[in-house]
Amino acid sequence: MRIPPPPLGPTWGAWGERLVLYLTKVRTLLSTRLPSDSPSENGVLLWDRAGYPVISKNNEFRQIVLADGYASLARATSQTAASTNTAYAIGWDTPTVNDGISLDPADNTKIVFEEDGIYMLSFAVELLSNSSSAKNGWFWPRINGADVSGSTIIITMSSNTHFIVMSRVAVFPMTAGSHLQAMWAVDDTNLWLHASAATAFAPASSSCSLAITRLRQ
Numbered sequence: 517m518r519i520p521p522p523p524l525g526p527t528w529g530a531w532g533e534r535l536v537l538y539l540t541k542v543r544t545l546l547s548t549r550l551p552s553d554s555p556s557e558n559g560v561l562l563w564d565r566a567g568y569p570v571i572s573k574n575n576e577f578r579q580i581v582l583a584d585g586y587a588s589l590a591r592a593t594s595q596t597a598a599s600t601n602t603a604y605a606i607g608w609d610t611p612t613v614n615d616g617i618s619l620d621p622a623d624n625t626k627i628v629f630e631e632d633g634i635y636m637l638s639f640a641v642e643l644l645s646n647s648s649s650a651k652n653g654w655f656w657p658r659i660n661g662a663d664v665s666g667s668t669i670i671i672t673m674s675s676n677t678h679f680i681v682m683s684r685v686a687v688f689p690m691t692a693g694s695h696l697q698a699m700w701a702v703d704d705t706n707l708w709l710h711a712s713a714a715t716a717f718a719p720a721s722s723s724c725s726l727a728i729t730r731l732r733q
Contacts, residue, residue: 549565555573555576558574568581581731584730585617589609589614591606592609597700599705604700605699632689633730634690636685636731637726638684638726638727639683641683641709641725642680645706651707655669655699657697658696659694664688679712698724
C-alpha cells in the first residue's frame with residue numbers, strides 16, 4: 517500500500533479536503549467472474565460476462581437482478597371467440613412499460629423474451645356472461661407454440677350480464693428469444709373477454725392485463 521504524500525503547507529486541512537473530494541469521485545469496477553472463481557465463500561461480488569453482477573451464496577453464484585426484464589401489457593378492447601371449443605390467443609396492445617420483453621411486431625399475441633430467466637407473471641381477465649345458461653372458459657399459457665402442461669384455469673358463469681375478474685400468478689422459466697402466448701377457449705360464445713367503457717365516476721377497464729417481472733437468471 518502506498519503511503520499518502522505529506523500535506524502541502526503547515527496544516528493537513530487543505531490536503532484532507534482534496535483527498536475527500538477525490539474519494540467521492542472514485543469509481544470501483546467489479547472484477548470479472550472467471551471460470552476459476554469459486555463460490556465456496558459467501559459474499560464474493562463479481563461481474564459476470566453475461567452483463568450482470570453476481571454474488572456467491574450457498575456454493576453458487578447468484579445473479580443480482582437489475583432493473584430490466586419486465587413488462588406491463590393490456591388489451592383495451594373486448595375479444596370474442598368465433599367458435600366454441602377452439603383455442604384462441606389473446607392479442608395485446610403495446611406495452612405501457614417494458615425492458616427486455618416486447619411484442620412480436622408481426623403477431624401481437626406473442627410476447628418475446630430477450631434473456632434467459634425465471635419470470636413471474638400476473639395475469640387478470642375481465643369476463644362478461646351474456647346469457648343465463650352455464651358456460652365455461654379455459655385459460656392457459658403457451659410457450660413457443662407448446663401448451664404448458666397442468667396450467668389451465670377453468671371458470672364457469674351462468675348469470676346474464678354478469679361480470680367477473682379472474683386472476684392468477686405463476687412463475688415460468690424462459691429462454692432468450694422464446695415467446696409466450698395467453699390462450700383461451702369457451703364452450704359458449706356468450707362468454708367473452710370484456711373491456712368496459714369509462715363512466716362518469718370511473719375510468720375504462722381493459723379486458724385483460726399481464727404484468728411480467730424477471731426474478732433471476
